[in-house]
Amino acid sequence: MRRDSGLPPGTLDMLVLRVLASEPLHGYAIAQRIHVLSHQELSVEEGSLYPALQKLLMKGWVKASPAVSETGRQVREYRITAAGKKQLDSELNEYKRVNHAIARLLENA
Amino acid sequence: MIIGEWLRRFSYLLNRRRFERSLQEEMEAHREMLREPIRFGNTLRLREASHDVWGWNWLDDLCRQFRYALRILRREPTFTLTAILTLALGIATSTTAFSIVDAELWRPLPFSNPDELVAIYSRGPSARAMSDGISGAELLEWRAAASALSDIAAVGRTSRQILRLETAQSAVVTEVTPNYFALLERPVIAGSGFTVADAGRNRTAVLTDRAWRRLFGANPSVIGSSQTVGSEIVFISGIVQTDDSLGPDPDLFIALDESASLFRDRTKPMFNNAIGRLRPDAAASVALAQLQANAARSRPPGDERNGHLIYVEGLEDYYTGSNWRPLYFFLGASLIVLLLSIINVATLLLARAFGRMREFAVRGALGGAQSALARQLLVEGGLLATCSAIVGFFLTIAALRSVTTQLPTDLLLRGRNIPVDFRVGVFVLGITGLVTLGFVLAPLIPLRSFDLSSSLGHGRRAGRLPAEGRMRGLLLTAQIAMTVVLLSGAGIFLKSFVSLTNVPLGFDPANAAAIRVSLGGPKYSTDAAVRSYANQLSEGARAIPGVRLAATASSSPLGSGPLVQFTVAGATGSRPADPSRAILRAVSPAYFEALGIRILRGRNFTDGDTAGAERVAIVNESLARTAFGSEDPLGRVIELAPGRLTWTNRPGALLIIGVVSNVKQVGLNEVEFADILVPFSQAPAPSLELIVRAGVPLSTLSKPLRDYAAKLDPGVPVSVVTPFEQRVSTALQGDRFNLLLISGFAAVALLLATIGVYGVVAYNVQARTQEIGVRLALGAHPARLIVSALWYAGRFGIAGGAFGLAGTFALAAVLGDALYLVPGAHNGLLYNVTTTDPSTLASAFTSIIGVALVAGAIPAYRVTRVDPASVLRND
Numbered sequence: 001m002r003r004d005s006g007l008p009p010g011t012l013d014m015l016v017l018r019v020l021a022s023e024p025l026h027g028y029a030i031a032q033r034i035h036v037l038s039h040q041e042l043s044v045e046e047g048s049l050y051p052a053l054q055k056l057l058m059k060g061w062v063k064a065s066p067a068v069s070e071t072g073r074q075v076r077e078y079r080i081t082a083a084g085k086k087q088l089d090s091e092l093n094e095y096k097r098v099n100h101a102i103a104r105l106l107e108n109a
Numbered sequence: 110m111i112i113g114e115w116l117r118r119f120s121y122l123l124n125r126r127r128f129e130r131s132l133q134e135e136m137e138a139h140r141e142m143l144r145e146p147i148r149f150g151n152t153l154r155l156r157e158a159s160h161d162v163w164g165w166n167w168l169d170d171l172c173r174q175f176r177y178a179l180r181i182l183r184r185e186p187t188f189t190l191t192a193i194l195t196l197a198l199g200i201a202t203s204t205t206a207f208s209i210v211d212a213e214l215w216r217p218l219p220f221s222n223p224d225e226l227v228a229i230y231s232r233g234p235s236a237r238a239m240s241d242g243i244s245g246a247e248l249l250e251w252r253a254a255a256s257a258l259s260d261i262a263a264v265g266r267t268s269r270q271i272l273r274l275e276t277a278q279s280a281v282v283t284e285v286t287p288n289y290f291a292l293l294e295r296p297v298i299a300g301s302g303f304t305v306a307d308a309g310r311n312r313t314a315v316l317t318d319r320a321w322r323r324l325f326g327a328n329p330s331v332i333g334s335s336q337t338v339g340s341e342i343v344f345i346s347g348i349v350q351t352d353d354s355l356g357p358d359p360d361l362f363i364a365l366d367e368s369a370s371l372f373r374d375r376t377k378p379m380f381n382n383a384i385g386r387l388r389p390d391a392a393a394s395v396a397l398a399q400l401q402a403n404a405a406r407s408r409p410p411g412d413e414r415n416g417h418l419i420y421v422e423g424l425e426d427y428y429t430g431s432n433w434r435p436l437y438f439f440l441g442a443s444l445i446v447l448l449l450s451i452i453n454v455a456t457l458l459l460a461r462a463f464g465r466m467r468e469f470a471v472r473g474a475l476g477g478a479q480s481a482l483a484r485q486l487l488v489e490g491g492l493l494a495t496c497s498a499i500v501g502f503f504l505t506i507a508a509l510r511s512v513t514t515q516l517p518t519d520l521l522l523r524g525r526n527i528p529v530d531f532r533v534g535v536f537v538l539g540i541t542g543l544v545t546l547g548f549v550l551a552p553l554i555p556l557r558s559f560d561l562s563s564s565l566g567h568g569r570r571a572g573r574l575p576a577e578g579r580m581r582g583l584l585l586t587a588q589i590a591m592t593v594v595l596l597s598g599a600g601i602f603l604k605s606f607v608s609l610t611n612v613p614l615g616f617d618p619a620n621a622a623a624i625r626v627s628l629g630g631p632k633y634s635t636d637a638a639v640r641s642y643a644n645q646l647s648e649g650a651r652a653i654p655g656v657r658l659a660a661t662a663s664s665s666p667l668g669s670g671p672l673v674q675f676t677v678a679g680a681t682g683s684r685p686a687d688p689s690r691a692i693l694r695a696v697s698p699a700y701f702e703a704l705g706i707r708i709l710r711g712r713n714f715t716d717g718d719t720a721g722a723e724r725v726a727i728v729n730e731s732l733a734r735t736a737f738g739s740e741d742p743l744g745r746v747i748e749l750a751p752g753r754l755t756w757t758n759r760p761g762a763l764l765i766i767g768v769v770s771n772v773k774q775v776g777l778n779e780v781e782f783a784d785i786l787v788p789f790s791q792a793p794a795p796s797l798e799l800i801v802r803a804g805v806p807l808s809t810l811s812k813p814l815r816d817y818a819a820k821l822d823p824g825v826p827v828s829v830v831t832p833f834e835q836r837v838s839t840a841l842q843g844d845r846f847n848l849l850l851i852s853g854f855a856a857v858a859l860l861l862a863t864i865g866v867y868g869v870v871a872y873n874v875q876a877r878t879q880e881i882g883v884r885l886a887l888g889a890h891p892a893r894l895i896v897s898a899l900w901y902a903g904r905f906g907i908a909g910g911a912f913g914l915a916g917t918f919a920l921a922a923v924l925g926d927a928l929y930l931v932p933g934a935h936n937g938l939l940y941n942v943t944t945t946d947p948s949t950l951a952s953a954f955t956s957i958i959g960v961a962l963v964a965g966a967i968p969a970y971r972v973t974r975v976d977p978a979s980v981l982r983n984d
Contacts, residue, residue, distance in 0.1 A: 028139040054162035073138035
């Protein structure tokens with residue numbers, strides 16, 4: 001059932017927040033944006049996207065407002081909050097720190 | 110941060126429908142936009158996964174389990190109702206009893222810093238000694254001497270006075286020292302306490318708000334007005350909140366004038382006790398030492414109170430010291446009922462648990478996790494406990510409401526305002542809840558060792574489980590034992606009550622009645638005026654058709670009367686001139702015949718025993734025996750000490766001219782009092798009773814008697830006509846209440862025990878169906894099998910009964926003589942019966958065995974309905 005998304009575990013929240021930091025988007029657009037911006041390397045499945053969005057909503061990192069999709073459907077548009085931006089920053093820093101450490105280890109070992 | 114998250118979670122919970130709809134919509138949109146919509150996952154599963162994130166799954170589970178539990182409980186209405194009502198009964202009885210005891214004994218006095226308040230009194234060293242009177246002069250001395258006390262106040266005489274409003278109203282008036290309210294820090298609702306200066310020469314008075322409503326219709330203009338009370342005019346300075354915690358409040362408090370010569374007179378006792386407030390840092394022992402030292406210094410050598418001690422004790426103890434026995438007794442009985450109800454519910458739950466074994470075996474076999482099953486059972490138990498708590502709460506409110514109106518007045522000394530004690534309610538609920546939850550889990554305990562194949566395999570009930578049998582047997586035995594304790598108690602109280610109803614009263618209450626009239630004001634300030642009114646009243650009453658005899662008296666049997674001190678004049682060395690106390694009563698000659706009181710020796714009063722003639726007295730048997738022993742009291746002289754009322758304050762010698770039989774003075778269960786009766790003409794009491802003996806029904810005389818009294822002097826308040834039979838029944842009210850209460854407890858216990866025995870025997874017979882079938886098939890006589898089943902029931906009766914008797918004896922040993930009448934008192938709990946009355950205990954024992962056999966008989970009889978053929982076929 002589950003298709004490999006190519007995402008390292010735990011990074012989905014960060015990616016969603018990062019995409020939303022540029023502009024408010026609805027669910028499908030988020031998935032598209034991640035797919036396109038990663039040069040088709042990463043793909044987010046609806047099965048993990050929607051639960052992840054619920055979590056962000058609950059944590060207060062994003063807000064949802066009603067909007068209309070390109071196909072004329074009632075959808076919700078997600079918008080990052082101030083708390084979300086702070087969370088994104090701290091996650092990015094953490095990510096970079098770990099990434100950097102791993103990279104150094106791989107080069108020097 | 111966390112709070113915000115929880116707020117969002119709650120808003121999700123509240124708007125769940127809308128939220129899920131928009132999510133659904135969103136997913137549909139997403140799917141449409143995909144190039145391969147088929148690849149979009151299952152939206153239902155996706156929505157569930159999204160819902161999980163919000164963390165409300167446990168609530169959904171709980172709701173589901175709750176609905177399931179409701180369905181299960183509704184399926185067994187008899188079990189559910191029995192369990193809920195039993196628990197509610199236990200909760201309500203114990204909470205009610207605790208609330209009453211707390212309000213009466215444990216609740217601190219409703220004054221600020223109640224620990225600082227002390228009662229101060231002086232009395233002789235003997236246990237029966239009554240407290241000495243305290244004069245105003247002495248009170249002033251105490252204030253100066255006891256520096257550990259910030260102030261000392263005292264409550265003086267309480268009397269009934271006539272309040273002249275538009276009509277004459279009778280009001281209870283108490284004299285207090287002016288610092289009384291300030292010392293207790295009792296709140297003044299309106300106006301001020303005794304601090305006003307503009308009262309002029311009149312004394313100031315303070316109304317209680319109860320009297321303000323009753324007498325003045327809550328009219329605020331009464332503050333600052335002058336009112337005629339008795340023969341004086343008082344200035345009403347304010348209204349205080351009614352507070353019955355130190356005995357019932359009067360209608361009116363009047364300030365004593367501490368500079369008056371009467372107050373300063375050392376020889377005039379005005380108070381029985383004083384109330385002091387300790388300084389915040391002072392101990393009662395210091396105050397006691399200071400007062401003791403003062404008494405040793407100031408009492409003159411010849412003072413009769415030399416050797417008497419001063420006592421300083423907590424005010425609360427002083428005012429509640431007398432009535433703890435019946436209260437603790439009820440508390441104990443209610444605790445037994447609580448225990449019984451818990452045991453009964455435990456038994457019910459156990460029986461049901463083993464009945465549901467199969468259901469749980471199946472659910473376990475189908476993969477139901479132990480924890481899920483446990484949670485399900487706990488929800489059921491919680492539901493039962495919650496329902497019981499709600500029912501119990503309402504029962505408690507109803508019980509407290511009816512108890513405070515039904516309970517005899519001498520049991521509730523600290524007022525009738527008894528709130529539900531929620532601390533106890535929660536505590537009791539906690540216990541019952543824990544027990545319910547504990548026993549509701551019973552089906553899980555043996556589950557591990559439970560042989561599933563034997564439960565499911567044969568399609569019949571599992572064989573008898575020894576653990577269950579033992580547990581139920583133990584619980585049932587304990588239950589029966591407690592029932593026997595309560596049954597014995599009820600039997601003893603019944604016996605006591607029957608003895609009380611047969612107790613000789615010393616007078617004949619049938620066809621006799623009394624009306625009280627209170628004469629007051631300047632018109633009746635002389636003896637002659639009172640005497641003439643009394644004569645006219647009794648003569649006029651005798652003229653009413655149907656009245657056979659009419660007499661006047663200051664009080665009458667079961668109506669008590671003022672106590673006076675007396676000494677026997679010319680007492681020989683063997684009988685020292687100890688002052689003794691007796692009830693003084695002024696009566697007209699017709700009194701004895703009207704009430705059927707026998708004159709044993711000597712003569713009755715005559716019309717010749719008037720004001721100017723030699724002062725004479727008739728004494729009762731009790732006084733004759735204690736004061737004169739075997740000597741003849743006729744012709745002897747007793748010396749009266751000064752009294753506190755105008756008509757009792759006639760010290761001097763009285764010649765004894767007769768001896769009458771004892772009458773009950775306060776209650777039916779009393780240690781006999783010494784009585785001194787004097788001719789009404791020689792001591793005309795302004796508050797008097799007209800006593801009539803009638804040849805026609807008393808009810809027809811009520812109106813003519815009252816009309817006549819109203820005609821004689823419309824300004825005199827007249828009470829209702831009280832038949833003496835009503836007084837006797839009122840005197841029995843407390844005992845009747847005790848009997849009803851304990852019988853009620855015993856009846857509930859008996860009912861629960863009957864249900865218990867029935868259940869255990871029925872279960873036993875059912876579990877042995879197979880064995881019985883085989884025996885019947887082998888030719889056993891059904892009667893023998895019935896007898897063996899009955900024996901099974903009887904065994905519980907015998908074992909429980911024996912334990913119960915042992916418990917009763919142990920309880921009797923612990924209680925000692927706490928339930929009996931102590932010398933010098935009245936209203937003991939028991940009369941003429943001991944707490945280990947052999948015949949009562951024997952009948953409790955035999956009746957519990959009888960009940961066990963009867964309860965076991967119906968299920969035992971089912972033995973004969975076992976069809977051997979079908980039993981064998983099933984195997």
